[in-house]
Structure formats: structure tokens, C-alpha cells
Amino acid sequence: MPLSLVLAWLVHLYTALGAVIAFATVLCIEQKLFQEAFWLMFLAVAVDATDGTLARAFRVKELIPWFDGDRLEDIVDYANYVIVPAFFLVRAELLPRQDAIWLAAMPLLASAYGFSQREAKTADHFFRGFPSYWNIVVFYFYVLQTPRWVNAFSMIILSIFVFVPVKYIYPSRSPLYRGLTNGLGILWGVSLLLIIHLLPEPPHYLVMASLAFPVYYTTLSFWLEFRRALA
Numbered sequence: 006m007p008l009s010l011v012l013a014w015l016v017h018l019y020t021a022l023g024a025v026i027a028f029a030t031v032l033c034i035e036q037k038l039f040q041e042a043f044w045l046m047f048l049a050v051a052v053d054a055t056d057g058t059l060a061r062a063f064r065v066k067e068l069i070p071w072f073d074g075d076r077l078e079d080i081v082d083y084a085n086y087v088i089v090p091a092f093f094l095v096r097a098e099l100l101p102r103q104d105a106i107w108l109a110a111m112p113l114l115a116s117a118y119g120f121s122q123r124e125a126k127t128a129d130h131f132f133r134g135f136p137s138y139w140n141i142v143v144f145y146f147y148v149l150q151t152p153r154w155v156n157a158f159s160m161i162i163l164s165i166f167v168f169v170p171v172k173y174i175y176p177s178r179s180p181l182y183r184g185l186t187n188g189l190g191i192l193w194g195v196s197l198l199l200i201i202h203l204l205p206e207p208p209h210y211l212v213m214a215s216l217a218f219p220v221y222y223t224t225l226s227f228w229l230e231f232r233r234a235l236a
Contacts, residue, residue: 013068020056020074023049023081030089034096039147040204042093046140047197049085053078057177079120082137087116090139099146100160101153108160112139115167130180131172135163141219148200148212172233173226181229186222193218 026049033042056078060066065074091109094100100108116137119125124133142163146156176186196215200207 009063010068012063013065016056016059016063016065017069017072017074017077019052019059020077020081023052023056024084026052027081027084027089030085031092034089034093037096039093039097040201042089043144043147043201043204046085046089046144047194047201049089050140050194053082053085054177079125083116083120086137086140087112087120090143093143094146094156094160097143097147099143099153099156101157104157108157111160111164112137112167115164119167126175127172130175130178132175133170133172134168135166135171136173137167139163144197145212145216145219148204148207171227171230174222174229176222182225186225189218189221 026045030042030045030049033039033045060074091113094109095105098105116139119134119137122133127133142159145151146159151159174181174186176183176190179186193215196211200211200215203211
């Protein structure tokens with residue numbers, strides 16, 4: 006077997022390892038090992054952020070055209086970005102107890118729709134609708150210790166936003182401000198690593214400072230959508 010084909014298959018294996026990470030994360034959450042669960046969530050994001058670049062570098066679609074790597078990625082992403090955070094919400098008791106199950110089910114249903122859209126990732130490299138960053142949402146619920154009613158309201162609103170066809174930046178492939186976004190994203194990732202390391206009581210100022218990137222990401226996405234609407 007040519008080396009190039011072996012490398013292409015290894016990229017698919019690298020993507021598929023995300024499913025193993027999701028399974029390990031569920032085991033940690035079940036045992037209420039929340040710090041360990043966040044380390045694994047971060048690892049899942051790192052894999053997701055790099056496998057596409059590797060796939061393009063090793064010409065995976067060209068060498069294995071009959072294997073759908075995008076479908077594999079969607080399966081893994083749904084596990085890590087939707088199922089795992091939904092389970093975390095319930096197990097970490099971040100929602101009102103009497104409503105926890107149906108509130109946790111909302112992102113499961115909404116994101117099932119979101120991932121199934123043909124244009125979930127648009128041809129011009131944006132996400133259509135809220136891009137199911139539920140892992141980030143539950144992370145901030147946990148470290149900020151926000152009230153359960155705030156978490157419940159946020160889950161409802163964000164689940165609705167999955168259906169609203171606003172375009173959100175796809176950081177690694179964005180045609181606009183990619184360098185700035187990825188540079189800020191790296192700094193944000195470093196801050197998250199530090200916060201996870203300092204759990205269960207990270208400094209409040211560090212957590213608040215880390216919110217700068219999600220605010221930037223959301224503001225830029227909506228500004229670009231507003232500019233498109235005016236055009």
C-alpha cells in the first residue's frame with residue numbers, strides 16, 4: 006500500500022479517535038470527575054481543529070474518494086459537542102432539577118436538525134445557525150456558577166438559534182479575518198487550559214477575561230451577517 010494512502014487512512018483514524026474521547030468523557034462525567042472531563046473536551050476540540058488541515062494536507066478526499074470523512078466528522082462532533090455536554094448538564098446539576106431532562110434534550114433535538122442540514126457548513130465556509138458549541142456553553146455555566154434558571158433560559162434561546170440561518174465564522178476556514186480569529190483563538194485556548202488546571206476555583210478575573218474571545222466571535226459573526234443583509 007502506498008505511503009500516501011496509509012497516511013490518508015491515518016487521518017481518518019485520527020478523526021475517529023474523537024469518538025473514543027467522547028466515550029471516555031462520558032465515563033468521567035458519570036463519576037463526577039469534571040476537571041478530567043474538561044481536559045478530554047479540550048482534547049476533542051484540538052482534534053477537531055486539526056483533522057481538517059491534515060486531511061487537506063494529505064489529500065484524503067482525492068486518495069479515498071469513496072469514504073465520507075465529512076460524515077465521520079459530523080458523527081464525532083455530534084457526540085463531543087452535543088451528547089457529552091447534554092449529559093454534563095444533567096450530571097453536574099446545572100439545570101433546574103425538575104426540568105433538567107427536557108432542557109438537556111433541547112440541544113440534542115436542535116443540533117440533530119443543525120447537523121443534518123445540507124448547508125450546515127456553507128460553500129463560503131461559514132456555519133449556518135448556532136454551531137452547537139454546547140461544550141463551551143456548559144464549560145462557562147460550570148466555571149461561572151451561573152444560576153440554574155439562567156442556564157435553562159440560555160439553553161432554550163441557543164437551541165432556537167440553531168434554526169435561525171445566521172452565518173457564524175468557521176475559524177479554520179473563514180475567508181474573512183482568519184488570521185486574527187485564529188490568533189485570538191489560540192490565546193483563548195491557552196486561557197482555557199489554565200482555567201481547567203486551576204479548577205475547581207479558577208480566578209474570576211481569568212474566567213471573565215477568557216470570555217473576550219466568545220464575545221468577539223459572536224459579535225463578528227453577527228456584524229458580518231448584518232453587512233450581508235445590507236448588501
